[in-house]
Amino acid sequence: MPAVTETREAVETLGQSTYKWGFETDIDMEFAPKGLNEDTIRLISARKEEPSWLLEWRLKAYRAWLEMPEPQWAKVSHPPIDYQDAYYYAAPKKKDGPKSLDEVDPELLRTYEKLGIPLHEQAILAGVEVPEGEEARLPIAVDAVFDSVSVVTTFRKTLAEAGVIFCSISEAVREHPDLVRRYLGSVVPAADNFYAALNSAVFTDGSFVYVPAGVRCPMELSTYFRINAKNTGQFERTLIVVEDRASVSYLEGCTAPMRDENQLHAAVVELVAMEDASIKYSTVQNWYPGDADGRGGIYNFVTKRGACRGARAKISWTQVETGSAITWKYPSCILQGEGSVGEFYSVAVTNNRQQADTGTKMIHIGRNTRSTIIAKTISAGHSDSTYRGLVRMMPKASGARNFTQCDSLLIGDQCGAHTVPYIENRNMSARVEHEATTSKISEDQLFYCRSRGLSEEDSVGLIVNGFCKDVLKELPMEFAVEAQKLLQISLEGSVG
């Protein structure tokens, strides 16, 4: 098995050079004192000028969190996390808060430029002036979250004309308190689980989207999360509410500097889809994964859940997970409305010492609800990757259907790939189908590509892309291109 031998050598020599988003931005920051207690939470709430109900909500979550044990069931291992040894609030210092891009700290803008995130509306809109050799890009509205706070949200005017609200959640708390109060915690309750409770207590920012009835959001919305400061945790909270017959496509991206210590990212995402509404939520997760020996990297402990409240509502999660030292994440759908649809498309790639425990939950409550799960797992180096999923058919879910397919690909003989699906059916007429496979890249496929003159690395890239095709094709076009590149970079050095 020449491929395997070479792979092993290549993995061993893999340096830190592959994570190109690992730079740090030197910017004036304001921190809350290190550590977590009620005073920290009061300070966060006061800084953000929050109403008293939200402070109470945070404190309640915090008190619940104190009583909760850290979850142990996931197939990940890490040294105990000292929750008192982190900053829970870190914000770029600002005078009054930028009203427009011109007022945003140029250092920040440069950061996003380096990350390839378009924050300049003009530059994007003036598609005619695209420099030669660059493709014209479709406009995407971006909410850029830097450590704890949202620094800028673009295209707000265009969106407002369509009736779509897209702003940071802090702003939404001030400007649209009724909407936030009605939906915040309605899908992921404050004390849902250990990390969600922590997030509810200390969340600092995130995005808020509201699409009114009958509106098809005129452009794709995107949030870009960047952890920059040292010793900070990032706890963002995203809330997306889509009313009857409305629809939105939302993209999420994330990166962090390279550091030797681990940093915690515990986000919560809540989606609400009403009758005939549709939400497409795509993630390309590229947090710093740590170096080849497993030093540093982000602990990504995320709770994502969507509720299909109305009939025929549809929520579709697509994720490409290549980053983070540890990923703990189960984007889920609660299918309440009759005939509602849940989808989960996932590619999870782990290399070096990364650990990923990810999957989904599909809770079928309403009649004729349908769900599809396609999960592709690729493990290389010394990494471990687990698919963990639940499909539950409740007694009223007559005629419900689920199809699940989990495929794992192992590259190298020092990694692990695991599949842990839970199937629970309480309704006679509900149907669940599940299939899972684990294999390595077949010598035949490799030989076929090599004999046609492709290098070993390109061959493996081609095969991996083919393996992930079912998921990648669900991504919006720009993301798909990005994701394919990421796959290649993540596996760099593990093949050929």
Next chain:
Amino acid sequence: MTTVATHAAGIDAFIARGTALTGAQGDREAASGHLRAQGLPTRRLEAWHFTSLAPLADVAFSAGAQASARAATLLQGCGIDALAVMNRVVFVNGRFDAGLSRLPDGVGLSFFADEPAFGAIARPERDAATMLNTILAEDGARIDVAADVDAGTIAIVSVGVATDTPVSFHPRHRIVLQRGARLALFEYALGEGEYLHNPVAEIVVSADAVLTHVKFQDEAPGARHITCAYVDVAERGEYDSFTLTVGGSLARHEVHVGLLGGAAAAHVNAAQLLDGAQHADLTSVITHGAPGCVSRQTVKNVLSGRAHGVFQGKIYVDRVAQKTDGYQMNQALLLSDGAQIDAKPELEIYADDVKCSHGATVGALDDEQLFYLRSRGIPDAEARAILVRAFLLDAVELVREPTLRGILDDAVERHWRKGA
């Protein structure tokens, strides 16, 4: 409502009974320590995600009495004619009954009661059934098949007889096949009244040996059947098993197969036919611990009434187990609205040159198939029966030993007639 206090009392009662037993005291005390520390498993434990043994602590079990005559009557009415002419080791309420047995020649046979000792494979800290068994084991069969001997078919039969008060018995069996040996083992459990049957088996399949292990669990409706088997298979050895579960109110059949030598094979097939308020849990862990081993698993659940079927099946592939070929299929048929299936097919894989897959389907009878049969004049009940039998056939036909296959076919048929 069960309280913590009654749990402690129930656990104390088990331990007190164990203290009174003689032989292998050290092991019994260690197991009692585990039980005291951990309690009986509840659904909070990942390995017991869908089944709780806590209710066992609420029942005042005692050791069963001698009941040869009653057991003989039950055996006569059991409906398995082949048993009468089969070599068999019969246990009544967990104790060997020479009068009802027909001992085989040419194999080493001894009993736990004569020389109590627990083996090295089934350790009380590994699972709850073994923990309880180690505290309370009084008897059990030890069968040793010498190298290159074909021992034919031997049955281990358990008859539970509980008349007034609930009884519990905890036999400890040990089956060893030496190099190149062959054996067809038929394990059969039946009884009447309210009892707990908690057998634990240690099975060793040496190099090139072949063990066919067919189990038919047909316990009384008021019985609980909590069992665990550990099977170690050496190079080129083969463990070919099938378990049919139809009896008991609460059942857990747990099996751990270790493929420890190169090119070993395991077939861990099963079917559960449940009705009423039955709860039956089938849990298997197949460990590929050596290169080039093969495992196959087909598991079927047919659930009516408010029955609750559980399947947890894990395939574990160790780093050294390259060229592993593992396949698992589990399917459930829900025949009524109150029935429930929980399944957790699990792959844990640390070697890259492997071929492992599992499939699971859950659903009702196919309306189109039903329509096809009905349109040909077959009455509804009969059409359903045909489809259920066809569904089960995939699994049952994997039993190659003709006598044992016949026993299973009849059992399925009887079960179906009884239900119809």
